[in-house]
Amino acid sequence: MADTEQVRNAGRRLATDLRDLREARKIKPESIIKATRLTVDVFERFDESALVDHPAFNRVYIRSVVASYARVLGIDEDLACRGLDEALDGTYAGGIRRVYIEGLPVDEWSEPIDSDDAQLADALEATTETPGLFDKDESDSDVAHKPGIFALLGNRKLIPFILLIVVALAILIFINKSSSSDVEETEIGNSIIPVPGPPPEPKWILLGDSIRFDIIATTEKLDPIRVKVDSDSLRPYWIEHLDTLTFYVRRNVIFRRELDVADILMDGYLLPDTMIDSSGQIELSRESAQTWLDSLAVKEVARNRPLS
Known part of the structure; x- marks a missing residue:
């Protein structure tokens, strides 16, 4: 279970992001109050903490408030409620700000680390020259006592093979990212026209016995x-x-x-x-x-x- 202070901090981050987005889109607080049907004092509390630490409100009610808030802002309700769920778990780290204020794609909601990119970075780092390898300050006698240097100089013949591996990794990363795209591309002449895939099926909500x-x-x-x-x-x-x-x-x-x-x-x-x-x-x-x-x-x- 999340620490109380973590939940408060996450709630404050969520409230700040929603408030900054509201101000950036020049939406008046009165519009939010009308849509959410909050009183002015409760809205002010929401503007500070997203009500995550308010004893009078449960998760279901706060979700309805956030969904109404999102409709007025014109953002995805599911993403807004996802931000609330993360805040209540103490893990919200500014996803709404990244997507709707900074303009990053939804995939970077929580800034995941791309393992393929990390492998490419490691490979590039491996091809860089060792610092001080060709320093002109060293005398011939100093070099003579460092047989390892001659071995490294001999290995320079391997650099083209290493570069070839790096290029192959880059091509693999490009192919993987292209295959995961939801939009097919059709080439006509010299231009590429995106062709949307089939429309998504509705997410049906089924009632239970009660x-x-x-x-x-x-x-x-x-x-x-x-x-x-x-x-x-x-x-x-x-x-x-x-x-x-x-x-x-x-x-x-x-x-x-x-x-x-x-x-x-x-x-x-x-x-x-x-x-x-x-x-x-x-x-x-x-x-x-x-x-x-x-x-x-x-x-x-x-x-x-x-x-x-």
Whole structure:
């Protein structure tokens, strides 16, 4: 388990990167507050620590906040949530900054070490001349007492073979990197036109036997919210400000009252306000819930598909 101080430091790095990206794209804090439905004081806490050390918020809720934040910034929600997961583990090292501020590819999110490049660097280093090998300061007598020098001079004949090995390594590295590319290239005349591969399949989200619903009193105390789970009757629930109440549903659920001051998460996904019907309630069956999750998967594919 990560050290508490490591988690705090990682949370501060994540919050700083999101704040710097927000300011670089000239997005007002009010836009983030509206999208995340955070109060001003909680947003200020998020701006400092990403709420990773806040006792009132769990991982599921913070993920929903980060996902909403990412939508306003126009960045990949999965990458933003990946940054949060790393922060909660105490390992976030600035991936969002590298990708979205410094403009590095996603592959360099955590700056992996390329073993092929390391081998090439070692080979190049092996071909460099030994320092002091041909120093003119040495007298002939000094050289005469160093038979190893003549042996090294004789080995200069091997330098072309070493250079040949280096070139072969460079070609292998180039071939490996080219074969891992997701884009095929077709040569037409003197130009190379990238040809995209097949579109990615949606990442379908399947509901389990029980569907988890988290009700969070984000703006103020819920006084009360009414909930009907499966065949149970409609019951009132009082939830203190920033507290969370969890239900597990098998077939259907109804939420009524106080929906404008609460966030409701279904298996970690924030239900939009558009689900509130004309009578002021949200009613979901297992089938309608699965249909909504399917629509999220399709929208995600469409959002990430490059324009032709």
